[in-house]
Amino acid sequence: MKKIALFISILLLVPLASAGEWRGDGTPLYTIAEGRIHGGVYVGGGHGLTYEDPYVEYFDLPGNIEYARLYVPVWNYNEGDWIEVSINGKSLGRSSEPDYVAAWGICDYVLNVTDELSPGMNTVSVTYHNTNGAPYSIVLVAVYNDTTMPQTRFWIAEGNHALSQTSKIDHAEVIFKGDIPKGTTNATLWSMIIAGNEGEIDKLYFNSNLLGEDVGRRKSGAYFDLDSWDVTEFVGTANNSVWFERGGETYIHPFNAVLSIEFMEDQGDDYIEIHPMAESEGENLPRAVVMVLVVSMIFLIYRVRSKK
Amino acid sequence: MKLIAILVLLIFFLPQLAAAELEIGMDIPLKNKEIYQENRLVAGVSWYERGQVVLTNTGDEKLHNILVSVDVPLQMDIEIPVQAMKNISADNNNVTARIGELGPGESISFIFSVKPPESIEFKKKGSFAISASYEDGTGTHSTSYTHVVEVVPPPSWITYGTVLASICIILLAFLVAWKFNVLEAFTTIDLVTIALLAGLIGVVFRWFWQTFNDLLGPLGGLLFTIPTAVLMIIALQIVRKPGTATLLFTVVELVALVVWGSNITVWMGWYMTEGIIVDILVLLFRKDYADRRSTAIIYAVARSAYAYWMFYFFFAPAVWKVYYAPWYAWGEVGIAAIGGLIGGAIGYSIAKKVRGAMM
Numbered sequence: 001m002k003k004i005a006l007f008i009s010i011l012l013l014v015p016l017a018s019a020g021e022w023r024g025d026g027t028p029l030y031t032i033a034e035g036r037i038h039g040g041v042y043v044g045g046g047h048g049l050t051y052e053d054p055y056v057e058y059f060d061l062p063g064n065i066e067y068a069r070l071y072v073p074v075w076n077y078n079e080g081d082w083i084e085v086s087i088n089g090k091s092l093g094r095s096s097e098p099d100y101v102a103a104w105g106i107c108d109y110v111l112n113v114t115d116e117l118s119p120g121m122n123t124v125s126v127t128y129h130n131t132n133g134a135p136y137s138i139v140l141v142a143v144y145n146d147t148t149m150p151q152t153r154f155w156i157a158e159g160n161h162a163l164s165q166t167s168k169i170d171h172a173e174v175i176f177k178g179d180i181p182k183g184t185t186n187a188t189l190w191s192m193i194i195a196g197n198e199g200e201i202d203k204l205y206f207n208s209n210l211l212g213e214d215v216g217r218r219k220s221g222a223y224f225d226l227d228s229w230d231v232t233e234f235v236g237t238a239n240n241s242v243w244f245e246r247g248g249e250t251y252i253h254p255f256n257a258v259l260s261i262e263f264m265e266d267q268g269d270d271y272i273e274i275h276p277m278a279e280s281e282g283e284n285l286p287r288a289v290v291m292v293l294v295v296s297m298i299f300l301i302y303r304v305r306s307k308k
Numbered sequence: 309m310k311l312i313a314i315l316v317l318l319i320f321f322l323p324q325l326a327a328a329e330l331e332i333g334m335d336i337p338l339k340n341k342e343i344y345q346e347n348r349l350v351a352g353v354s355w356y357e358r359g360q361v362v363l364t365n366t367g368d369e370k371l372h373n374i375l376v377s378v379d380v381p382l383q384m385d386i387e388i389p390v391q392a393m394k395n396i397s398a399d400n401n402n403v404t405a406r407i408g409e410l411g412p413g414e415s416i417s418f419i420f421s422v423k424p425p426e427s428i429e430f431k432k433k434g435s436f437a438i439s440a441s442y443e444d445g446t447g448t449h450s451t452s453y454t455h456v457v458e459v460v461p462p463p464s465w466i467t468y469g470t471v472l473a474s475i476c477i478i479l480l481a482f483l484v485a486w487k488f489n490v491l492e493a494f495t496t497i498d499l500v501t502i503a504l505l506a507g508l509i510g511v512v513f514r515w516f517w518q519t520f521n522d523l524l525g526p527l528g529g530l531l532f533t534i535p536t537a538v539l540m541i542i543a544l545q546i547v548r549k550p551g552t553a554t555l556l557f558t559v560v561e562l563v564a565l566v567v568w569g570s571n572i573t574v575w576m577g578w579y580m581t582e583g584i585i586v587d588i589l590v591l592l593f594r595k596d597y598a599d600r601r602s603t604a605i606i607y608a609v610a611r612s613a614y615a616y617w618m619f620y621f622f623f624a625p626a627v628w629k630v631y632y633a634p635w636y637a638w639g640e641v642g643i644a645a646i647g648g649l650i651g652g653a654i655g656y657s658i659a660k661k662v663r664g665a666m667m
Contacts, residue, residue, distance in 0.1 A: 023519070046389060048355055051340035058390045078520060104518050121392055131525045134340075166568060198354045218354045288567045289515050292507040299504050303497075303666040 023077075025167050026102025027278050029159035029174045029257055033067060035272035039146040041154045041260040043190040043228065045139030048221015049075055054086075054125040057138035063119035067272050068142035069156065070111045072126055073194050073255055074098065075223070076133025077107035083128040083135070085109075087116045099277065100160035105133065106194060106253055108160045110277075117142065136194055137224045141258055143272065151266045153180065157257040159278070160194075163246040172244040174257045179238045183264040187232045189242060191215065192256035193225040202252055205243040209234045216252050235261055329367035330374070330410075332438050332453035335360045338419065345631040347457045349424040349434075353629050356387050356421035361438060363407070364415040374407040374442040376418075381434030382459060384422040393418045410442075424459060431460045460631070470578070470626050477577030481554060481584070490551045498547045505539045506559035511567050513539075529616070529640065530647040537608035537651020538658055540586065544597045544607070545659035546666065550590070552597075553611070554583035575623070582615050601656045608652030609645050616644035 044059055072083055082096045098107035124138050141156050155176040163169045189206055196202060196216015204215045211229045220226045240261075244254040335341075336359035337349065349357055361378060365371050379402055380386055386398040395406040396418050403420045410416055439452040485491055494502075513535040521528030543556050561579040586607050590597060598604035620637035624630045 044390065047358060050338065050358075051343050052338065053340065058392055060390050076521070078523070080523075121390075121394075123392060132521050132528055221355050224355075286511075286515060288511050292504070292511045296504045296508055299500065300662075300666075 064145040073136040077105040102162040186262040203245040334455040378403040379437040474577030510560040510563035533647025534651040538655035541655030553586035557583035604656035605652035609648035612648030
């Protein structure tokens, strides 16, 4: 009985050492760009993990793109991997280092593509070197100018936050800082989530209002969920927020939250403010790995010495 | 006279026979064919599967006013994704595409998405009936093509069955362990050895493999199968008790469950079978605990190939609703067997040295 207790004790030591770092817990979502514009925000993309190479997605865009960011979430990033993005046949060159990486190599390549897009249909294709991985999707967020449209306040948040049971990270919050006048006509929130599972119930809130349950359930493609939500009735007068709750998901990665609020009246001049990009946290050697190695070495030395 | 008449007829009809040629093809699901099985849809998946229709003008005349109609089987819901071609619409169970013109030798394609049925009782075939009409210099023509897919049931009942079987395996293992006092046969040192070797497999080498698996390209799995085989052979040689491998792989999964959050609780019984197979082989070889290089290799190959076979032919379809292309899956099983062969051979040498140093 004693030895079984010791056996269990040793097993229990391992979880104590674990913090679920793998390649780190990733980068919490933060606002990369915000502003006010007569026009709107386009968010589109698809279509799940298919291992197609090239991986192609089409975007039917309005004219006068003022700011655009392209997201290529990829599974299984390893050193030496790369992707090469082409827009309408023009290569943007190879990207080796992903901008955000977390967990078991779930990463995101982010490209500023404002000057690469054309009005109308745009073809974006991604070729890649990643022996055991592939893109989850190609997602485009574009802010366009249209003087005939009402003024819109927008925020674009990005990151790659590994919410997981192991690391005990249960939620992620994004606060869209700024005051909002009372009269707004339309407000839309877009969310992009990677690695959600059907039946593992996560929750998405906007200003504490439940928008959906089991949002991450691979409905936009394998391991990929891109949703838009009408949040007009929930818009607050300041610091609106979106809350991703892991709930029953073992792992889930919020990647993007984009909010656009259409004003009834102009609130000042148009502007776009770009914030500095957050540094992706470096890869850590998980404590559990170090601990198992150290304990194993001590045990080996003990066994060899006790023989002598 | 007869011959001249035939010749005249041929001269008259040949241009028409050669001119209008529209070839129709289809791919579904639109995934990498080197990995995923073609023409198989799984009922009950939460997403829409993309299909692509490819039209090729194989004649030598430009074709005009091409109208393509695709009848989607099994009343699957249809979505039309944003794509280069614009004149595509979906109505009830039909997709219609209009193409202005298509030059000789040119191809054009369009995509649509279908949601496989939520549930079907048995595996069944469905046909995408594609018809196209088009015009050329000689008039209006039509052609058709039928693309057959296999729709397999959502593996829920299989899943429930396998969960039940998994629990049965666990109960059986406990029963055997209790009946034959298996755990009592292990000394404290044995259990500590197994716990640490399991920690090395489930924590250290799993992390190493996941982090560096692309280093060996398609052979990346070797980074896990080789060390696992080596450590398994060490465990067998040092512990030398019936049930060692079963206990080792049970603890590997328990450790992975806690450290990495692997969601495998209900499948534990199946993971235990990796060890059960090795323990049965040990008994079949008259308690040869990998004492010969040949048996070490046999055990390691059996475990590695079985583990990969389980992944591609059991867990993937039953749990993740993914059907891999057979040649790809068997290729991976083959690579795993090679990993077992290398790991078994190396493991035998290392285990002998470790055993010599410890005992």
